[in-house]
Amino acid sequence: MLPEITYAPPIPMDEPPAKQETTDDSSEEEAIGSPWPIILFSTLIATGGLIFGYDIGTIGGMIDMPAFTSTFGDNTTGTQPAFYSITKGALIGISSMGGFVGGILSILLITPFGLRPTIFSAGLIYAVGNLITFTAKVWVQVMFGRALNGMANGIVCVTCPMLISELAPTNMRGGMICIQQLLTTVGIQIGSVTMYLSQMYFDNTSSLQYQVPLLEGIVWALATCALIWVVPESPYWYLTSRKLVEKSKASVARARSLGVNDPGVLRIVAIMFNNNSDEDEDAANREKRSIRKGQPKYLLRTLTGISVLCCQQLTGINYFFFFGTTIFATIGLTNPYLVPIFFGFVNLIFSVVSLFIIERFNRTTLLMSGSVLLVSFMLIFTTVSLVSVNNMNVVSGVLMVTVSCGFIGVFATTWGPLSGVVVSExxxxxxxVKAMSICGSASWLVTFVMTLITPPLTELFGFGIGFVFVFFNALGFALVYYLVPETKGMPLERLDELYEQQ
Incomplete structure (x- = not known):
């Protein structure tokens, strides 16, 4: 099969051969007929991110809904049922533990079945999780349903950016992966609006107040299950797992709007084929390419990916989205359910902005700039809230909401989309598959711990918990400065060369 797809462009005589070969590889890597197919495919893949965002947008408000707390509240010492702080943290955080399991499960599903069936399974798992919560009678059943939701989210967060990165041309890869973040913010906004309308139109004693949002989540999950089959499978998976050269060619051609036998398509698939053949021929040394022993620097690269995703979760963004309703209820807002809607709108606007800047600036520059701004906004928010906590007024409330929006806007243009982009590169x-699954699982584990302990820590330290997030944002700056290489425009096949040179 190899002679059929091998393509060697002519080398002009006035260029040194080695230098010209590198340039040609890059130019052929960028061969594309029309950008619209890959934009469409990336958007359809990113609907997996939409259900993840919808989950974020609904769970924080759902936990505080009167109908939900009256049905499942485990603290009955007061006049109305409520949740103990540790229970509230567990109900939100258990999905992160499910995400940890989902990330590991991705390793077992992707290699034998492919990325599309794996994303399909995530949609089904999410729908089942919502169905269990819908029919639950006690909060322990809700925990089980939330764990399945998290498992689906864990699979989505690994497979969706992976599939996009393996379909997109190098010069569009970052922007296409950012569509995942954009659809996640759309999901957050849809979820926030749904919670606001449900709280407004259904009586506090009606279970429909929280059941309608659950049904809507099932609809979004099933839509993802259907739409993923419109997308081509990863060409890398066809070659590495099935040795199907023709299907790999067809996948590349569809994604780039080129003919199956176009020279650009043949060149790309030939590179994939040769790299895969080299690995097979070197099977005796396969152990040396394990994450722990592999070279160049596979262990360091995996630890870097884990650190990047964990720092993203520790920026404090979940503090606002998971607990925003509770936070701003404490400062006297008449309807705190409006706050997540406003946050979601800001997140959406700046996520759109990220699509236009992601390929204009270096990854590391955006990440470090984001860390500096996130530290600044979190410091202001924490200081204002601590000073005003016993004397809250309109000015303080407006300032806190404004600074929160600034924080969310910076996150949506830097750490939000870029952490996933960097790890996929x-x-x-x-x-x-193995490295991204491990990285995703580790970040979910960290998210679970932080979500579990945030309510008790907030009760103990109040708004002073913001200083914890200040520390982690500063740590994120140092991490990027010392460990994260610049991968903008780097073809997947040349990642090893980058680490060998450093």
Whole structure:
């Protein structure tokens, strides 16, 4: 099969051969007929991110809904049922533990079945989780349903950016992966609006107040299950797992709007084929390419990816989205359910902005700039809230909401989309599934711990918990400065060369 797809462009005589070969590889890598197919495919893949965002947009408000607390509240010492703070943290955080399991499960599903069936399974798992919560009678059943929701989200957060990165041309890869973040913010906004309308139109004693949002989540999940089959499978998966050269060619051609036998398509698939053949021929040394022992620097690269995703979760963004309703209820807002809607709108606007800047600036520059701004906004928010907590007024409330929006806007243009972009660009195909799954699982584990302890810590320290997030944002700056390489415009096949040179 190899002679059929091998393509060697002529080398002009006035260029040094080695230098010209590198340039040609890059130019052929960028071959594309029309950008619209890959934009469409990336958007359809990113509907997996939409259900993840919808989950974020609904769970924080749902926990505080009168109908939900009266049905499942475990603290009955007062006049009305309520949740103990540790229970509230567990109900929100258990989905993160499910995400940890989902990330590991991705390793077991992607290699034998492919990325599309894996994303399909995530949609089904999410729908089942919502159905369990819908029919629950006690909060323990809700925990089980939330765990399945998290498992689906964990699979989505690994497979969706992976599939996009393996379909998109190098010069569009960052922007296409950012569509995942954009659809996640759309999901957050849809979820926030749904919670606001449900709280407004259904009586506090009606279970429909929280059941309608659950049904809507099932609809979004099933839509993802259907739409993923419109998308081509990863060409890398066809070659590495099935040795199907023709299907790999067809996948590349569809994604780039080129003919199956176009020279650009043949060149790309030939590179994939040769790299995969080299791995097979070197099977005796496969152990040396494991994450722990592999070279160049596979362990360091995996630890870097884990650190990047964990720092993203520790910026404090979940503090606002998961607990925003509770936070701003304490400062006397008449209807705190409006706050997540406003936050979601800001998140959406700046996520759209990120699509236009992601390929204009270096990844590391945006991440470090974001860390500096996130530290600044969190410091202002924490200081104002601590000073005004016993004497809250309109000015203080407006300032806190404004600074929160600034924080969310910076996150949506830097750490929000870029952490996933960077991690998807760190690994060669030989370890990509395993490494990204491990990174995703580790970040979910950290998110679970923080979500679980945030309510008790907030009760103990109040708004002073913001200083914890200040520390982690500063740590994120140092991490990017010392460990994260610049991967903008780097073809997947040259990642090893980048680490060998450093």
């Amino acid at each position: 760190l690994y060669p195909i030989s370890i990509k």
